[in-house]
Amino acid sequence: MVTRRGFVGQTAFLGFTLLNGGRLWSATETDLGDAMITTLSDGHLSLPESFLFGDLDRDAVERVLGETGASARALEPPCNLTLFRANGAVVLFDAGSGPSFMPSAGKLPAALNAAGVSAEDVTHVVFTHAHPDHLWGVLDDFDEPVFANAQHLMGGDELAYWSSPDTLETISPERQSFAAGAARRIEILGDRLATFDDAERIIPGITSVMTPGHTPGHMSFEIAGDTGRVFLIGDAIGNDHVAFAHPEWHAPADQDPETGARTRLALFERLTEDDVQAVGFHLPSGGLGRIVRSGDRFDWDAG
Numbered sequence: 661m662v663t664r665r666g667f668v669g670q671t672a673f674l675g676f677t678l679l680n681g682g683r684l685w686s687a688t689e690t691d692l693g694d695a696m697i698t699t700l701s702d703g704h705l706s707l708p709e710s711f712l713f714g715d716l717d718r719d720a721v722e723r724v725l726g727e728t729g730a731s732a733r734a735l736e737p738p739c740n741l742t743l744f745r746a747n748g749a750v751v752l753f754d755a756g757s758g759p760s761f762m763p764s765a766g767k768l769p770a771a772l773n774a775a776g777v778s779a780e781d782v783t784h785v786v787f788t789h790a791h792p793d794h795l796w797g798v799l800d801d802f803d804e805p806v807f808a809n810a811q812h813l814m815g816g817d818e819l820a821y822w823s824s825p826d827t828l829e830t831i832s833p834e835r836q837s838f839a840a841g842a843a844r845r846i847e848i849l850g851d852r853l854a855t856f857d858d859a860e861r862i863i864p865g866i867t868s869v870m871t872p873g874h875t876p877g878h879m880s881f882e883i884a885g886d887t888g889r890v891f892l893i894g895d896a897i898g899n900d901h902v903a904f905a906h907p908e909w910h911a912p913a914d915q916d917p918e919t920g921a922r923t924r925l926a927l928f929e930r931l932t933e934d935d936v937q938a939v940g941f942h943l944p945s946g947g948l949g950r951i952v953r954s955g956d957r958f959d960w961d962a963g
């Protein structure tokens with residue numbers, strides 16, 4: 661007899677093999693002593709230009725894309741989920757796109773499988789924010805929670821925003837499907853979903869850092885093991901081209917572009933001053949690397 665979970669796993673696996681010519685997953689890893697960080701690929705998005713570049717000066721954008729070598733890949737950003745393993749905790753940051761957002765994304769089941777981790781092993785799912793490519797993977801094809809044994813955690817402001825009945829009425833038309841999708845999943849998760857605040861030690865080794873603008877309650881995380889640290893950026897720095905060359909530009913992908921730019925500039929200062937490893941959800945090479953200052957702009961060093 662084919663079980664529900666076996667069926668879901670198999671379809672995800674087959675879809676991935678067909679679309680990507682046999683490449684099953686990608687991952688990068690860093691050892692923090694008593695903790696291990698692994699990034700897992702959920703595939704990639706295919707975005708319309710308007711979502712990334714909107715009203716930005718077209719010539720200036722083209723120049724940045726040319727200089728950073730990002731022209732060919734800018735509209736297909738990778739999605740990197742992060743797994744933190746320490747002292748019995750198996751913490752997944754964000755849940756990926758799941759089966760119904762985009763055919764090029766939702767590959768997490770294959771990546772977890774290849775890493776030898778089952779969905780049932782995950783003890784916590786911690787969300788940076790409630791956009792589809794971060795939240796929708798919490799439910800399977802049958803609308804049941806994928807991570808059946810996990811406590812799910814979301815920033816309090818983020819949860820309040822997407823669960824409010826006003827949000828669907830007030831959000832811009834192109835984001836209405838985000839709002840409906842988030843509200844439905846939050847409702848189904850019910851009391852499996854708890855909240856946390858800014859600067860809270862939510863799990864030993866993991867502290868929240870409020871980074872609003874991309875969404876109203878977007879959270880980043882400082883992750884510490886006994887020999888190293890990683891700063892998890894989420895979508896607060898959303899790409900390695902325009903955001904790195906001109907962090908002050910208003911990014912159309914940010915719901916509140918002015919706050920998003922302020923947050924981004926502060927993060928660039930903090931991360932280059934600390935010289936800390938960083939992981940970005942849509943940054944290249946598995947999303948794990950270092951942000952380095954280069955004159956009046958920034959570069960991504962994946963080495």
Ligand SMILES: [Zn+2]
Nearest residue numbers: 789791874895
């Ligand atoms: Zn996002």
